[in-house]
Amino acid sequence: MSAQMPPLLQDAGVPFDLFIQSLTEQLDKAQAAMAIKARLGKLPLTFAVKEVSLDLRAFVQLLDEDVYVRPAGPGESEASSIRLQLTTITKPMIEENAVDFSAEDPKFSLREALGDQINEDERRSLERIGVRTVQQLNELKKQAGTDVIARLSRMPVSRLQQALMRAAAPRVTRVENAADGRDQGRVHLSAPGLRPGLLPLVRAAGVAVPVVAVEEDGVVLAPLATQLGCEAEVDFGDGQVARVELREGRIGQWSAP
Known part of the structure; x- marks a missing residue:
């Protein structure tokens, strides 16, 4: 490699x-150039790249959980053989098979929701198995269970249980002011710990807060104006009690038993 390159790359x-x-960026540039040439030159026929095959002799190593490849030089006979075949793919195929990168509300990101329950390495371990949001973590817990997540992510079960408990705490996702003839606002409370058929008991400022609707993994509350912004106690039953401020973006905390 060139001596002008950083030592790490060398x-x-x-x-x-x-x-x-x-590789794909240069192929995209070649395709764009051919499209311009065909349009400007009004060519009835031109060529296109259908597939690209590469056989590489390179050294492969793992650095900070990233895979690096270094092409073999003259006389380096111990390099690995890497065979790459690049083919074409359409936009619908990309969208169908790619990871959904729609931005999660930063107020409820995995980092924000779990806080110091997991460190950076453990968060990356969860990302490697496809868990990037609190919603994905809760869904995986329902489908596979704690032991499976711990085994796949290589996290200690005790730490994972603490993280899952933190992720299941109620969160205020939206607050609506009184409108449309309503004399009370609405608080949308996401509650992954909510069990089917059992509504939580909610109290704030010493008064019960009515639950007026049930949403997917959550409920809608109708607090009094004097209760908005107050800390509410959410009792899910069986000793599971959390406290959360009735203000948009707030994440609840479980009360000590």
Whole structure:
């Protein structure tokens, strides 16, 4: 490699994902150039790249959980053989198979919701198994259970249970002011710990807060104007009690038994 390159790239090569992105980016440029040439020159026929096959001799190593590849130089016979085949894919196929990167509300991100319950390495371990949001973590808990998540993410069961408990705490997702003839506002409370057929008992400022509707994994409250902004006690039954401020974006905390 060139001596002008950073020492890390000279020794370790380039990240594998960056290598793939560079290949596809140059193919995209070639395709765009051919499209311009065909349109401006009004060519009835031109060529296109259908598939690209590459056989590489390279060294592969893992650095900080990233895979690096370094092409073999002259006389380096111990390099691995890597065979790559690039083919075409349409936009609908990309959207169907790609990860959904729709932004989660930062107030309820995995980092914000779990706080110091998990460290950065553990958060990345969850991301490796596809868990990037609190909603995904709660859904996976319902479908697979704590033991499966702990085994796949290689997290200690005790720490994972604490993180799951924190993720299941109630959260205020939206607050609506009194309108449309209503004399009371509405508080949308996300409650992953809500059990089917059992509504939580909610109290704020010493007065009960009515539950007026049930949503997916949550409820809608109709607090008095004097209760908005107050800390509410949410009793899910069986000793599960949480406290959350009736203000948009607030994340609740479980009360000590």
